[in-house]
Every structure is written in structure tokens, then in C-alpha cells.
Amino acid sequence: MSAELIDGKAFAAGLRARVAQQVPAFAAATGRAPGLAVVLVGEDPASAVYVRSKGKMTCEAGMESFEHRLSAETSQEELIALVDQLNADPAVDGILVQLPLPGHLDSEAVLLRIDPDKDVDGFHPFNAGRLATGLPGFVPCTPLGCLMLLEDRLGDLTGLDAVVIGRSNIVGKPMAALLTAKSCTVTLTHSRTRNLPHYLAHADIVVAAVGRADFVKGEWLKPGATVIDVGINRVDGALRGDVDFAGAASVAGAITPVPGGVGPMTIACLLRNTLVAAHRREGVALDEDSI
Numbered sequence: 001m002s003a004e005l006i007d008g009k010a011f012a013a014g015l016r017a018r019v020a021q022q023v024p025a026f027a028a029a030t031g032r033a034p035g036l037a038v039v040l041v042g043e044d045p046a047s048a049v050y051v052r053s054k055g056k057m058t059c060e061a062g063m064e065s066f067e068h069r070l071s072a073e074t075s076q077e078e079l080i081a082l083v084d085q086l087n088a089d090p091a092v093d094g095i096l097v098q099l100p101l102p103g104h105l106d107s108e109a110v111l112l113r114i115d116p117d118k119d120v121d122g123f124h125p126f127n128a129g130r131l132a133t134g135l136p137g138f139v140p141c142t143p144l145g146c147l148m149l150l151e152d153r154l155g156d157l158t159g160l161d162a163v164v165i166g167r168s169n170i171v172g173k174p175m176a177a178l179l180t181a182k183s184c185t186v187t188l189t190h191s192r193t194r195n196l197p198h199y200l201a202h203a204d205i206v207v208a209a210v211g212r213a214d215f216v217k218g219e220w221l222k223p224g225a226t227v228i229d230v231g232i233n234r235v236d237g238a239l240r241g242d243v244d245f246a247g248a249a250s251v252a253g254a255i256t257p258v259p260g261g262v263g264p265m266t267i268a269c270l271l272r273n274t275l276v277a278a279h280r281r282e283g284v285a286l287d288e289d290s291i
């Protein structure tokens with residue numbers, strides 16, 4: 001292995017500490033802590049772990065956590081009613097509905113119901129549109145975390161060639177928009193792209209979010225590339241990324257591990273977005289770029 005390891009776990013811990021540092025001043029100005037409501041529907045084991053972590057880290061940052069656990073049989077109307085209640089609650093600055101939802105529920109309609117000013121996941125089409133047009137809004141946590149790791153490693157990204165693999169609304173598309181806003185030359189590829197190695201051969205930055213274990217091979221990479229692996233694939237009880245780590249690590253300049261790379265950044269960025277939402281809602285000044 002010659003690549004440098006990008007320690008997302010350590011970076012995320014630093015980000016959570018910077019968020020926590022800002023909470024007392026907000027509380028002094030408003031008489032309350034920032035509040036995050038997380039909604040879990042059903043018993044998906046991975047989702048339950050993520051929701052527990054979100055609650056724990058929200059409290060550790062000095063913020064208020066409101067957890068809503070609903071049965072797998074919850075109806076669309078009941079879920080929408082809860083979102084309406086959270087939209088109207090002044091103690092709630094951020095609302096997150098844990099995905100995936102059980103199959104009988106309409107995720108798009110639920111996300112559309114969240115007040116865009118409380119949409120700390122950045123999944124509402126209003127915030128997606130703001131990101132696409134370069135206006136301030138909320139950026140989805142996973143691609144925001146990837147961008148922070150990239151800027152920490154590479155500094156100014158201007159002019160770099162970036163290839164994003166995966167076109168989901170949650171990672172691939174917002175990632176491409178963020179890198180475009182940072183003046184990268186971005187190619188958005190996906191599982192159906194013909195001749196992916198052709199595009200990767202020129203990429204200074206690779207973000208893999210395709211959802212297939214070991215999909216990206218080391219020999220496809222440009223030597224020295226910075227590789228961000230968003231994949232969390234469970235194979236025979238172990239976690240695997242979307243990148244063949246051993247092969248890629250002998251070619252890349254730097255790479256995120258799985259676990260311990262992008263994953264921890266997702267929750268840290270959620271806390272960051274909640275802090276930002278609270279300040280914006282209360283009209284309290286915050287230097288958002290310093291966090």
C-alpha cells in the first residue's frame with residue numbers, strides 16, 4: 001500500500017467538537033439548545049444503529065435530541081401528521097426521516113412535506129434546487145462530508161478532474177453539484193456507464209457511490225488520485241466499500257477506508273447542518289465556513 005489513509009473518523013470527531021463549541025453561545029442568545037428530531041419507521045437493524053448513533057452524538061454535542069420510533073405498520077397519513085407536528089414545533093430546528101422507509105410508504109411525499117428550513121438532510125427538492133443553482137440551502141450530509149475530506153487533503157480543488165460514480169439523489173447528484181461549484185471538471189458516471197476505466201484514467205478525484213462491493217479496480221485509477229469510497233456493502237458479515245481497497249491503495253495517492261472513512265462524516269455533517277439550521281431560524285449570526 002502506498003496511498004495515504006484519509007481518516008474520516010478522526011476528521012468527524014474534530015467536526016463534532018467544533019459544532020459542540022458553538023452550542024453554548026447559541027443557547028445564551030436564545031435560551032435553548034439546537035434541536036434535532038429523528039424519525040425511524042420499522043425495525044431495519046442498520047437504520048436502528050444509525051438512529052441510535054445520531055441521538056447519542058446530538059446529545060454529546062450539547063444539542064437536544066427528539067427520537068420518534070414508529071412501528072413498521074405506520075400509515076402514510078400518520079407519518080405525514082408527525083412531520084407536520086415537527087414542522088410546527090419551535091424547539092425542533094432539524095428534521096430527519098431515516099431512509100429507507102418500509103415499502104408501503106411514499107418517501108418522496110414524506111420528504112416533500114418537511115419544512116425546507118428544517119431539512120437538515122438536504123433531501124427536499126427545494127434544497128436540491130438551491131444546491132444546483134448555487135444558492136445557500138442545506139447540502140446532503142454524505143456528499144458534504146466527502147467534500148470536506150477532499151478539501152482537507154487537496155486544498156483548492158479548482159481545475160481538478162473529478163469522476164463521481166453513482167447518480168443517486170442522496171450522494172451522486174449532489175456530489176457532482178458540489179464539485180462543480182468548487183470549479184472541478186466533473187464527470188457523473190454510473191453502473192451503466194460504458195468504459196468507466198476511460199473516464200477514471202484522467203480523474204484526480206474519484207468518488208465511488210455506486211452501491212456495489214469492490215466495483216472500482218485499482219488498475220483503472222490515475223496514479224496519485226484521491227479516492228473517496230462512499231460504499232457500505234455487507235458481504236459475508238463484513239463491510240466492503242465500492243472500491244477494491246487493496247488494489248486501489250497501491251495506485252492512489254490517498255484513499256478513505258471502509259469503515260472509518262466517509263461513514264462517520266455523515267453524522268458529523270448532520271450535527272453541523274442542525275447547528276446551521278438553528279442559527280438561521282433564530283437569526284443568530286454564525287460563521288458557517290469556519291465549522
Ligand SMILES: Nc1nc2c(c(=O)[nH]1)N[C@@H](CN(C=O)c1ccc(C(=O)N[C@@H](CCC(=O)O)C(=O)O)cc1)CN2
Pocket residue numbers: 046050096097098099100121141142232239258259260261262263264265266267
Ligand atoms: N435520512 C437519511 N437516511 C440515510 C442517510 C442519511 O444521510 N439520511 N444515510 C445512510 C445511513 N447513515 C445515516 O443515516 C449512515 C451510514 C453510515 C454511517 C457510518 O458511520 N458508517 C460506519 C460503519 C458503520 C457500520 O458498521 O455499519 C463507517 O462507514 O465507518 C453513519 C450513518 C442511509 N440512510
Ligand SMILES: [Mg+2]
Pocket residue numbers: 141142170266
Ligand atoms: Mg447518507
